[in-house]
Amino acid sequence: MNTVVADITYRAMLGRKRIWLLVLLPVALVVLAALLRLINGHDEQTAVTLMKSFAIGTMLPLLGLIAGTGVVAPEIEDGTIIHLLSKPISRPVIAVTKFVVAASLVAVFAAVSTYAAAYLLTGSESGVATGFTLGALFGGIAYAAVFLLLGVLTRHAVAVGVIYALVWEGVVGGYVPGARKFSIQQWAQSLADQVSSSPFFSSEVTLGFAVPAMVIVTVGAVVWTGQRLRSLSLTGDE
């Protein structure tokens, strides 16, 4: 963890157009919750649907994608990462710092808006709000790590990330039950299910699988990012 690098990365993330996407999606979630509240009033089932399909299913991967790739991919694209890599800072430390920045952004934006939206719809009934907040928090951290890794592995990090989030988790996960075991969304949902006692919500992956998987994926992705940065080659833009 290097505070100077973290500071620069925060400024790069919050000072550009990128911030609009990071803010708009959580705002949209809260607005949707308010709209649904107007249409339906307090309703636990609606809250669970909103949380599952929008908060965890749509917003979380997008925030993870924007923040995770955003902390490193633009620097590689512009070639300015060479200035960072030429400093006497260990590459794994750079990787950890970038990860902390991305994870903190996703965690704050996703968790706060998830809690606000769920609270609007259910209050604190049957732990839906706290459960999904917990899920969004840790799911967001895992997404940030995976997409950070993608950002240093490939030039098309965002496109590859989109394919993972949309095609693998969305389409393949919809038809092939086995694929759901390897989906960060599902792990986040099993965390949420552990806390919430809502009868409308049950997760498909056991907690005994989800928690170790999440830890392994997060730690593994950050370590691999560090290793990858040690031998990063900058090739010209096509």
Place this chain on the structure above:
Amino acid sequence: MTEPTAVIHDIGYRHYDGVRLGRGRATLALGVQSLRGVFGFGRTTRAKIMPLLLMAIMLMPTVVSIGVMALAKQFIMPYPGYAVFMQAVIAVFLAAQSPYLVAPDLRFRVLPLYLSRPLTVTDYVVAKLAALAVALFGLLAVPITIQFVGELLVDLPGPPHTADYLGALGGAVLYAVLLSSVGIALASFTPRRGLGVAVVIAFYMFTAAVSTLFYAVLSSTGRDDVAPWALILNPFFLVDTVQSALFGTAPINDEGYPPGIAACLILLAVIALAVTGVLLRYRKAAS
């Protein structure tokens, strides 16, 4: 005072005396070059992987469907629903390829170079929009055309689904125009390709999620008159509504859609809005 000794040598530079083909041909050239680029032709091998992979995925249901028609003599994949069924893949294609068309030119500030030629801002925008629209039309039309040829060759009992096929082709034109204008409009707001991809895919995932969510909530609470309106927030269902209204194909959603005329107007309004947005954006970028 010495005489000046410098001489100007004629080293044989020559003027272009041929026919000047003008704006139209310049636009066409830019459009064709952009279209090739969308599929990665004329670019590095790495740039070809993504579009050709997505094209291959689009063809998979076709292969399966022809196989089933040949072996089991059953028709399983109706043409008009192909785009809705494969919407995630089409959205990924749109998101991955539309920033390529606009972002590098903005990022490297080469727009003034284009505009120093007979090409105008409008021509540039038209060329880019047309390139993406043709690419998307190809992405949609090639699989269903192959399936139709397969259906004719297998010769199932009963008449071929010609009307459905033609309707789906008409629908493909609508999908291509709507998606390309929205894709270019969103992608042209940032000179960064990665962020452009994220913006376009965020648009699709957001509209798709919101439309499914509101449809589910509204129909579960018995507001069946409003529920179909929520569905057409998703661009794919919007086009499917227009497609079934214009070409008489079977709608994907059995519960019914909002009236076709309203959907047509919404479709036109969205396209007009997106194209105006792009034009305004480029008026600003060019100056």
